[in-house]
Every structure is written in structure tokens, then in C-alpha cells.
Amino acid sequence: MAKIYSTKIVANKALKPKKETVSFLLNYSKALSIIKVKSFSFEIMAN
Amino acid sequence: MANNIQLPDSLLIKNYVEGDESALTILINRHQSKIFGFIYSKISDRDISNDIFQDTFIKVIKTLKSRAYNEEGKFLPWVMRIAHNLIIDHFRKNKKMPMYRETEEFSIFSIMSDDSLTIENQIIKDQVEIDVKKLIEELPADQKEVLMMRMYQDMSFKEISEITGVSINTALGRMRYALMNMRKVIEKHQIVLTN
Numbered sequence: 221m222a223k224i225y226s227t228k229i230v231a232n233k234a235l236k237p238k239k240e241t242v243s244f245l246l247n248y249s250k251a252l253s254i255i256k257v258k259s260f261s262f263e264i265m266a267n
Numbered sequence: 268m269a270n271n272i273q274l275p276d277s278l279l280i281k282n283y284v285e286g287d288e289s290a291l292t293i294l295i296n297r298h299q300s301k302i303f304g305f306i307y308s309k310i311s312d313r314d315i316s317n318d319i320f321q322d323t324f325i326k327v328i329k330t331l332k333s334r335a336y337n338e339e340g341k342f343l344p345w346v347m348r349i350a351h352n353l354i355i356d357h358f359r360k361n362k363k364m365p366m367y368r369e370t371e372e373f374s375i376f377s378i379m380s381d382d383s384l385t386i387e388n389q390i391i392k393d394q395v396e397i398d399v400k401k402l403i404e405e406l407p408a409d410q411k412e413v414l415m416m417r418m419y420q421d422m423s424f425k426e427i428s429e430i431t432g433v434s435i436n437t438a439l440g441r442m443r444y445a446l447m448n449m450r451k452v453i454e455k456h457q458i459v460l461t462n
Contacts, residue, residue: 237299237303241320248325249288252328254332263329
């Protein structure tokens with residue numbers, strides 16, 4: 221019986237950010253509008 | 268939605284810039300593992316990795332919404348570059364190198380050790396060296412001379428033979444007898460010379 225000498229994988233391959241983080245980003249994106257006026261850029265958050 | 272999953276990044280970005288928020292959901296779902304995995308591989312802390320992931324996409328969203336992103340079919344490398352820069356900022360801010368936390372599978376002490384002697388062991392080592400020197404003093408002069416040159420002055424037997432004016436074989440023989448005599452004295456007096 222062959223022995224397996226490979227080391228254990230420490231980190232989980234399927235690493236994902238928290239659902240809350242993704243949810244925050246999607247809500248942030250929905251709320252954010254950026255308006256450019258000439259050389260100025262205005263960020264507007266719809267709250 | 269199911270059809271959108273097959274859409275290339277470039278088209279999803281175009282749709283997102285034009286106001287389709289669901290395109291961002293697909294982009295995040297598509298690349299989150301790679302980006303988060305990359306950040307986590309450098310940071311090794313889930314909470315901080317989440318913060319950096321969030322900051323990365325805030326920059327992405329702002330750039331896309333301000334139509335400052337120039338699509339060249341390299342969305343993922345671009346996001347990775349932003350994440351990379353934020354990781355560097357994180358380490359700069361904390362003024363320290365990556366910190367490894369102890370986990371069940373990995374202990375930093377398994378690859379790090381302090382090889383220097385403890386105070387007790389240093390005292391024992393000093394004592395052993397003093398004892399050995401005393402033993403050497405008891406040797407006949409010719410043997411002592413060869414042993415001192417070889418062990419303390421790190422000379423070769425060729426050099427020893429030249430200096431002492433004897434053949435190499437004689438020098439080797441004197442060294443051999445010196446060691447045998449020392450062993451005899453050690454055994455006779457039951458001297459412990461181990462650390």
C-alpha cells in the first residue's frame with residue numbers, strides 16, 4: 221500500500237468573503253451615483 | 268439571469284456601467300473566490316481579508332461608475348492589482364511584516380527555534396571545557412603539543428609535522444595516543460563530559 225506523503229492543504233481552496241460583505245457591496249453599488257460636471261466628480265449616496 | 272452567467276466580463280461591465288446592477292452580482296460571484304483567496308493568502312486573517320475585499324470592490328465600483336475604467340479584457344488582473352495595492356497599504360499602515368497566527372495545523376514554532384544554549388547549559392559547557400583543558404595539561408608534552416595545534420589552532424597534520432619537525436605519521440600517532448590517554452583518565456576518574 222503506497223503511502224501518501226503529500227502535505228495537508230492548510231488553506232481551504234473555496235475561500236469566499238462573508239455574505240454580509242458581498243451584500244454590503246451590492247447595496248453600496250445600488251445607492252451610489254457618480255455625476256461628473258466638467259472636471260469635478262460628485263458622489264451621491266441615496267440613503 | 269442564467270444566460271447572463273455565460274456573458275463575458277467585458278459585456279457585464281458594459282451592462283453595469285449602463286445601470287444593470289445584477290451584472291455586478293455576477294461579476295462578484297464569478298471572481299470572489301480568486302480575489303478573496305489571493306487576499307487571504309497574504310493576510311491570513313479572515314476579518315482583515317474581508318475588509319480589504321470590500322475596499323477593493325468599493326474602488327472597482329467607484330471607478331466603473333465614474334466611467335474611468337478602460338475595458339481591455341483584463342478585469343480580473345485589474346481587480347487583483349487593486350487588491351494587491353491595498354494589501355501593501357495595509358502592511359505599511361501596520362508597519363509590520365505578515366503575521367502568522369498559530370493554528371492547529373501550523374505552528375510558527377515548528378519552523379522557528381532558538382538554538383542558543385540556556386544559561387544552565389552554557390555553564391555546563393564552560394565547565395566541560397575547563398575539565399578538558401585540565402585533562403590536556405596532564406598529557407605528555409609531545410602529545411599535548413600535537414593535540415593543542417590540531418584542536419585549538421586548527422592546523423593540519425602536515426603543518427604540525429613541519430612545525431614540530433616530525434613526520435606526519437608520528438604526529439598522527441601522537442594525536443591518537445593523546446586521545447587514548449585522555450579517554451583512560453576520563454574512565455578512571457569517571458568524569459562526565461556531556462552537556
